[in-house]
Amino acid sequence: MDPLRRQTGLPREAVIDRMITSFGGRYGLTQGKVTDEELTRARELARAKFGSAEWTARVP
Numbered sequence: 001m002d003p004l005r006r007q008t009g010l011p012r013e014a015v016i017d018r019m020i021t022s023f024g025g026r027y028g029l030t031q032g033k034v035t036d037e038e039l040t041r042a043r044e045l046a047r048a049k050f051g052s053a054e055w056t057a058r059v060p
Helices: 002-008 012-027 036-048
Strands: none
Touching: 002 012
């Protein structure tokens, strides 16, 4: 989030709104709530995959 905010000079809320609008236009969005199972899986991925040195040091 912060790199986009710094690059655009827009407030955080405006960046978030524009990202939601852009993503929704491209892929469609549905309002809803995260289930307990989804939250558990997201936490597992955050810890095991996205928190690993292999992921955080990855240069695309």
